[in-house]
Amino acid sequence: MRSSQVFLRFLHLSQAVSGDIDTRLDLTALRLLEIVASAHATSAPMTVSDTMKLRYIASPATLHRKIDQLRDAGFITQVFEGTNRRTKYLVPTASADKYFDQLGKAMVSARQGA
DSSP: OOOOHHHHHHHHHHHHHHHHSTTTTOHHHHHHHHHHHHHHTTTOEEEHHHTTTOOTTTTTHHHHHHHHHHHHHTTTTEEEEEEEEEEEEEEHHHHHHHHHHHHHHHHHHHHTTO
16 A cells, blocks of 8 residues: 555544544644644643744634633643743643544554555
């Protein structure tokens, strides 16, 4: 099976996973979740201010709304690190981990179908 077919199979499987999550989360919110989770996984957690600079995704006001939506849906939380109580870091929750686990399984399944 060609790589493009594997990827299209993954997209099909991932739509089922995405259909199971909070309907308030649009593609912009999910993209922001991916970026926040990726940064956290590489030990470089993002602050709210960091996300406001992601203008290639959306405007700062929209990004702020998406952070609120992700937090309300239980996919991210805001934490303080150390003694600095002014800086809030965005951290994926267990719900986000479960979502990414399901996407990972969809990816493995798409590849095994090759």
